Amino acid sequence: MNGPIPINIAVEDALTESLLFKLLNTLPNLYAPRTIYNRGGNGYLRRNVNGFNLAARGTPFLIGTDLDRYECPPRLIEDWLLQPKHHNLLLRVAVRQAEAWVLADKENFAAFLGIRPSMIREDVESIQDAKRELIQLAARSRRRVLREDICPPLHSTRRVGPNYNARLAAFIQQLWDPNAARQRAASLSRTIDRLLAFRPTWLRAGGT
Amino acid sequence: MTIKKLILRNWRNFQTVEVELEQRVFVAGPNASGKSNLLDVFAFLRDIAKAGGGLQKAVSERGGLSKLRCLAARRYPDVEVEVHVADNGTTWSYAIGIKQETRGYRLPLLAYERVMKGDETILTRPNDEDKADPLRLSQTHLEQINANAKFRDLVRFFESISYLHLVPQLLRHPEAFSGPGVPGDPFGKSFLEKVARTPEATRRSRLGRIEAALRIAVPQLKELKHTKDEAGIPHLEAVYEHWRPHGARQREDQFSDGTLRLLGLLWSLLEGDSLLLLEEPELSLNAGIVRKLPGLMYRLQRQKRRQIIISTHSPDLLSDPGIGGEEVLLLTPSNEGTHVALASSLSDVRDLLEGGLTIAEAALPKTVPPSVGQLDLFE
Numbered sequence: 001m002n003g004p005i006p007i008n009i010a011v012e013d014a015l016t017e018s019l020l021f022k023l024l025n026t027l028p029n030l031y032a033p034r035t036i037y038n039r040g041g042n043g044y045l046r047r048n049v050n051g052f053n054l055a056a057r058g059t060p061f062l063i064g065t066d067l068d069r070y071e072c073p074p075r076l077i078e079d080w081l082l083q084p085k086h087h088n089l090l091l092r093v094a095v096r097q098a099e100a101w102v103l104a105d106k107e108n109f110a111a112f113l114g115i116r117p118s119m120i121r122e123d124v125e126s127i128q129d130a131k132r133e134l135i136q137l138a139a140r141s142r143r144r145v146l147r148e149d150i151c152p153p154l155h156s157t158r159r160v161g162p163n164y165n166a167r168l169a170a171f172i173q174q175l176w177d178p179n180a181a182r183q184r185a186a187s188l189s190r191t192i193d194r195l196l197a198f199r200p201t202w203l204r205a206g207g208t
Numbered sequence: 209m210t211i212k213k214l215i216l217r218n219w220r221n222f223q224t225v226e227v228e229l230e231q232r233v234f235v236a237g238p239n240a241s242g243k244s245n246l247l248d249v250f251a252f253l254r255d256i257a258k259a260g261g262g263l264q265k266a267v268s269e270r271g272g273l274s275k276l277r278c279l280a281a282r283r284y285p286d287v288e289v290e291v292h293v294a295d296n297g298t299t300w301s302y303a304i305g306i307k308q309e310t311r312g313y314r315l316p317l318l319a320y321e322r323v324m325k326g327d328e329t330i331l332t333r334p335n336d337e338d339k340a341d342p343l344r345l346s347q348t349h350l351e352q353i354n355a356n357a358k359f360r361d362l363v364r365f366f367e368s369i370s371y372l373h374l375v376p377q378l379l380r381h382p383e384a385f386s387g388p389g390v391p392g393d394p395f396g397k398s399f400l401e402k403v404a405r406t407p408e409a410t411r412r413s414r415l416g417r418i419e420a421a422l423r424i425a426v427p428q429l430k431e432l433k434h435t436k437d438e439a440g441i442p443h444l445e446a447v448y449e450h451w452r453p454h455g456a457r458q459r460e461d462q463f464s465d466g467t468l469r470l471l472g473l474l475w476s477l478l479e480g481d482s483l484l485l486l487e488e489p490e491l492s493l494n495a496g497i498v499r500k501l502p503g504l505m506y507r508l509q510r511q512k513r514r515q516i517i518i519s520t521h522s523p524d525l526l527s528d529p530g531i532g533g534e535e536v537l538l539l540t541p542s543n544e545g546t547h548v549a550l551a552s553s554l555s556d557v558r559d560l561l562e563g564g565l566t567i568a569e570a571a572l573p574k575t576v577p578p579s580v581g582q583l584d585l586f587e
Contacts, residue, residue, distance in 0.1 A: 008556070021581065036573060039569060051560045054562055054563040171579060173581070
């Protein structure tokens, strides 16, 4: 197979979608993203992962999810998949949340928020609730517009601010550097290595 | 009668289309991919066949042939439409090609017109008479009673195709939108007059069934009926229950958008037995109600054996597990016009369906424009 590998993406939230999309775009001419399956939530992904596993025989699938409460990625994969994982299914798990991959590029993210880089922890993968950590950092931003976009208002029921996804998507598209971030996030580093090494097997001639 | 197959060339967004159609068809695609234009093919055939219609009128109502022709059309400029219609074991096919007069009034002219019944050719034009008098090619035989006797059934079928895209504001305030109105009244401006023209017994039975269905969506609504005011203008009226023992009588100008749209939708499902074209029936309706629509349509169409073609953006509508991939047409725009495919013809959609995804989950993501992430950068 010559040329970029066509690949479908399935994710549980907009942030993971932005991250994976950026990753695929930074790898030189390796992948051609096709359809993005994102109907929101971990439950959606988990319910449909076996369908994606089946469809991967036609077009490779890259799935991005958060580790959350599982102790390690292999446990999650074992728990989710009923059938053996197809070679073309790339199930990548962010430890513990996709927000950790954002924080891992601490120089750029600190510059984006207007805070000191030293305020961001080094060991991003051991943060239990990376989303909360990210929001608390944003709350200390010197730029009011970022605080209002990313942080939920006091006494609100929502966990994130009204423009959380779009703000972070813009950061990821424009400033986030996966090569800097992989130094602090081993799960991201493994994902990049896997994407570089992956060659699909084609069951049907020409795929889809 | 049921349209089994649709073949298009250079029609609006579509350079070439060849798809099989089921009894119920859902058309899904991104914005401006041509969902309404695909539905419009059937309305176009109706406009040719109906009394007072004809090819010239149907084309000029659509802004002339240059607006009908696909922008991607190049060396082969003719617009072609072909449908295969099944009727109790007989298969009809009707095909026309339309080109533009090269000089003079630049009228749309028939490149050809063909009617087949089974393997038998009923009509094929241009014939000798057309060659002797080329102006004859500005009219189809579909629109001429003295020429279409051999395929009158097909003409009747085309004539009775109906299209609905009810706009509640038009129904509520028809006086604010003066002018001649749109032929066939697809937007419901004279919906109340249509209800008024229906024979009393039929009207009462339909309104009764509609009320029963409406009550599921709007539990406070009851006693839906048709009335006339002092000036003789028709209205729909219902009792809206509240804390007072007798409730309050309300007329259609007080009904909600959702109530009106559901009312129009149910009315048109109950009316007639020919092909019904529905434009985004999910609009203004609660997601829970939208999820029930495919089943409701199926039950109502089963009694009449009528075909329904529905354009939609709604994941709720398509989450019904009773919808098959062979019932969903996916539209994908490209520089060479919009591509149309049955969801079941795509191997990855089939695999996803087999893996337990609903048609909404398996097929709708394919209709999201690839650059949608750019919207996040929009300020």
